[in-house]
Amino acid sequence: MISQTLAQEVSHLEADLCFALADPTRILILYALDEQPRNVSELTNELGSTQPTTSRHLKILRDRGLVYAERQGTTITYQLSDKRLIQALDLLRSVLRDRIAHNANLMDEIEAVV
């Protein structure tokens, strides 16, 4: 039962990472930080969101170690902690892309019959 418990613990940690990814705004933040580090104001502007909302999302990402924060005077610059997070998101994005292409093909076939 130890391995059972261990598997549950690992999947729990993994789910905690996924939880951080399970929000459109946070995904946009991660992709933005993958381009280059940014501070809270810049992120807020890019997301078209409010400052408290951005800050809350950043706290979630920060608490789980997906981003690092570094203060520079009054501003705090955030950066992505691990490129593999983007690689994982890109994999999921490729799944979505294939799914959309698949549906498009189905549509074409239906059109051809009609």
Add this chain to the structure above:
Amino acid sequence: MISQTLAQEVSHLEADLCFALADPTRILILYALDEQPRNVSELTNELGSTQPTTSRHLKILRDRGLVYAERQGTTITYQLSDKRLIQALDLLRSVLRDRIAHNANLMDEIEAVV
């Protein structure tokens, strides 16, 4: 502003996938199905959960296209829809592994000093 909206839409779809991944039980289900297809009872036993709970998690995975269901008599066999989902989870798992290793090294350094 079209690209802005498109980016938001893609990240929304992506977040929807991640939401399905953001639960320890569902991650265990996906890894189990990656080994081999299984029916609801088998999954329920493996997870040590109840049948309705397993069924609800499967519905979430099914609705988002992460798994396929196929009825065979009275049982329904589920299978993973796309290997890349496991690849993405493995990437996240590797991030966790490195993080743990990093912490372990820190511990060693502290030990060495004391």
Add this chain to the structure above:
DNA sequence: AATATATATGACATTATGCTAATGTATACA
């Protein structure tokens, strides 16, 4: 047709989550 098995779903209570608005904190600068 009646019954048994496998799975899904409805209803409910509990818990968690997100957002907005307001407030708190830390740094810089006059």
Add this chain to the structure above:
DNA sequence: TGTATACATTAGCATAATGTCATATATATT
């Protein structure tokens, strides 16, 4: 020391997710 700027956090509300019990549905068997 006082004020402005940049972020973080809290409170309160509305929404949503989870697990469980009971029940419904679908298939197989007799």
